[in-house]
Amino acid sequence: MTYLCIVLSTTKLIDIRSLSLEQLKDKLVEMGEQGFRAKQIYEWIWQKSAIDFDQMSNLSKELREKLKAGFTINFVKVKESQVSSDKTIKSSFSLYDGNIIEGVLIPTPDRMTACVSSQVGCSLTCKFCATGYMDRKRNLNADEIYDQVVLISKQAEDNYGIPLSNIVYMGMGEPLLNYANMMKSVERITAPDGLNMAAKRITVSTAGIAKMIKKLGDDEVRFNLALSLHAANDSKRNEIMPINEQNSLTALAEALRYYYSKTKNPVTFEYIVFHNFNDELQDAKELARFCKHVPCKVNIIEYNPISLADFVNAEADKIETFASYLRSQGVITNVRRSRGKDIDAACGQLAIKEKAN
Ligand code: SF4
Numbered sequence: 001m002t003y004l005c006i007v008l009s010t011t012k013l014i015d016i017r018s019l020s021l022e023q024l025k026d027k028l029v030e031m032g033e034q035g036f037r038a039k040q041i042y043e044w045i046w047q048k049s050a051i052d053f054d055q056m057s058n059l060s061k062e063l064r065e066k067l068k069a070g071f072t073i074n075f076v077k078v079k080e081s082q083v084s085s086d087k088t089i090k091s092s093f094s095l096y097d098g099n100i101i102e103g104v105l106i107p108t109p110d111r112m113t114a115c116v117s118s119q120v121g122c123s124l125t126c127k128f129c130a131t132g133y134m135d136r137k138r139n140l141n142a143d144e145i146y147d148q149v150v151l152i153s154k155q156a157e158d159n160y161g162i163p164l165s166n167i168v169y170m171g172m173g174e175p176l177l178n179y180a181n182m183m184k185s186v187e188r189i190t191a192p193d194g195l196n197m198a199a200k201r202i203t204v205s206t207a208g209i210a211k212m213i214k215k216l217g218d219d220e221v222r223f224n225l226a227l228s229l230h231a232a233n234d235s236k237r238n239e240i241m242p243i244n245e246q247n248s249l250t251a252l253a254e255a256l257r258y259y260y261s262k263t264k265n266p267v268t269f270e271y272i273v274f275h276n277f278n279d280e281l282q283d284a285k286e287l288a289r290f291c292k293h294v295p296c297k298v299n300i301i302e303y304n305p306i307s308l309a310d311f312v313n314a315e316a317d318k319i320e321t322f323a324s325y326l327r328s329q330g331v332i333t334n335v336r337r338s339r340g341k342d343i344d345a346a347c348g349q350l351a352i353k354e355k356a357n
Contacts, residue, residue, distance in 0.1 A: 013072035017045050017143035031066055039193075041067070046194045049150050051075045076147035081155070088340030089155050095120070095144060099137055103148040103171055105155050105164075106339050113166040114152035116145055118182055119173025124207050126228075127240045128272065130306045130344075131172045140173070142184035149189055167197070170205040170226070174243075176212035186223055199223045205270065210247045213255035217262035225259065226268040226299075227252065231278045232290035240277075240311075253293040266295040272303045272313070273322050279314035284322045288329040298331055302338035 019027065025038040040058055044050040051073055053064045074096040081091040089105040104115040122129075123136035148171075153164040167189065169175040175182040186202060188194040199222035206213065207228050216225060231237040237244040256267055271287060273279045291298065300323055303313040314322070319335060326333040 014070060015074045015141070015143070016041070016067070016071040017073065017146075018141065027070070031070070033063060033066070037063065043193055045073060046146070046188055046191070049075075049147075074141070074143065076144055076151065078151055082343040083159075084340040084343045086339055087160070088343070089152075089159065090340055090343050091151070091155070093148060093151065095140075101140065101144075101148070101172055103152055104340060105152045105159075107156070107160055107162070108339075111165045112156045112160065112162050113168055114149050114156075114164055115168050115171050116148040116152070117171035117173055118145060118169055118175040118178045122173045123177065124174050124241070124243045126207060126243075127309055128230075128274070128303065128306070128311045130308060133308045134172075136173070139178040139181055142181040142188060145169075145181065145185035146188050146194070149185075149195065153195070164197075166201045166203070168203045168205060168226075170203075174207055174209070175204050176206045176209045176216075179212055179215065183219070183221075186221075203268070207241055207243050208247045208252050209243070210251040210255035213252070214258050217255075217259035220262055222263070222265075224265060224268065226270055227256070229269040229287070229290070230272050230274075231283070232286040233278075233283070236278055236283075240274075249290065253290065256294045260294045266297065269296055269298045270301055271298055272301050273319045274303060275312045275314045275318075277311070279318050279322060281321075281325060284325040288326055288331055291326075291329075291331045296331075298326055298333045300333065300335045302336065304338055304341050304344075 016024070021038055021042050024041060025035040028037050029035050037059065041056065044056045050056060053067045053073070056064060076093045076095060079092040079094045079100060081089055083089050087107050091103055093101050093103060095101065099120045101117040101120055103117055106113040106115060117140065119139050120137040121134040122131045124132060126132040149164070149167055156162055156164045169182065182204065186199065189197050189202065190199050202223040203226050204223055205226040205228060213225070228241075229237075230240060232249060234244060234249050237249065259265075260267065269287070269291065287298065300319060303311060305312055323333045323335050
């Protein structure tokens with residue numbers, strides 16, 4: 001009998017993009033290298049999106065070999081892309097551990113927007129959202145959020161010859177439940193040695209975690225905050241967004257006031273007008289009242305039904321009446337048409353369709 005002895009290395013490679021510049025410097029010094037190399041490496045892994053240490057042509061071969069022995073570069077790959085009749089592109093992305101997420105490029109006449117995911121699945125169970133019916137498997141790392149932006153930005157350039165102008169954290173997951181990685185990804189997207197995009201071009205959307213909204217205030221963030229409201233009445237909101245049970249409208253209003261006092265950033269409320277649920281004048285009145293808590297605007301979003309729930313969008317004239325009432329109360333109100341409906345890329349439709357076998 002032959003015994004094949006397999007020696008498994010127990011050395012775990014460190015994802016080099018999980019390190020701050022300072023941490024990378026320290027590691028290099030520990031390895032007997034000069035600290036300034038960290039800046040060169042940082043440019044390769046963030047600005048130039050290198051996926052292999054051998055691409056780092058201004059480093060010696062010896063250093064590249066040392067890096068390979070201690071580190072890895074986990075990068076996100078496009079698995080599949082679909083183009084909608086309105087030119088929206090939905091992509092599924094594979095992660096280093098086999099998990100799959102989705103992101104969307106939304107081209108409109110005045111902007112190119114990337115919609116990115118922040119978690120694999122979601123732990124919040126909003127009843128109208130396809131992702132809410134999936135389990136939350138894990139948080140995305142900052143580099144995995146960043147890579148989606150880089151890949152979608154490339155799609156914008158390759159397909160439409162226009163650079164990315166905006167980024168919204170409105171894909172799969174609740175960004176404020178992955179706070180540190182969300183913040184780090186924004187830091188890298190806005191950094192001169194990252195993508196150098198203005199923070200004002202980024203919007204983070206939350207289902208409403210009061211404590212974390214306050215934390216955004218304490219951190220004095222410069223990006224925009226959107227709250228998916230969908231009802232300005234606790235019992236209705238509890239029904240469709242169970243997170244409201246621990247984060248009531250009173251708690252959210254207090255958190256938003258605090259956030260505004262620290263950042264001076266107006267807030268966007270997203271509101272889907274569901275047929276026979278929150279489409280009456282009384283609902284519009286409650287929303288207008290809620291808007292008085294903080295400088296804000298309302299985006300009314302078109303809903304795209306999903307097979308898992310039986311919500312439908314209110315009729316167009318009802319939505320118009322709803323919007324007109326808000327405007328009559330001095331609330332800035334936009335009615336947004338949905339994009340990418342034919343490829344399930346619209347708001348609330350992102351979910352990995354698992355094969356039956
Ligand atoms: S709407 Fe957002 S927070 Fe709610 S289940 Fe969907 S992904 Fe999660």
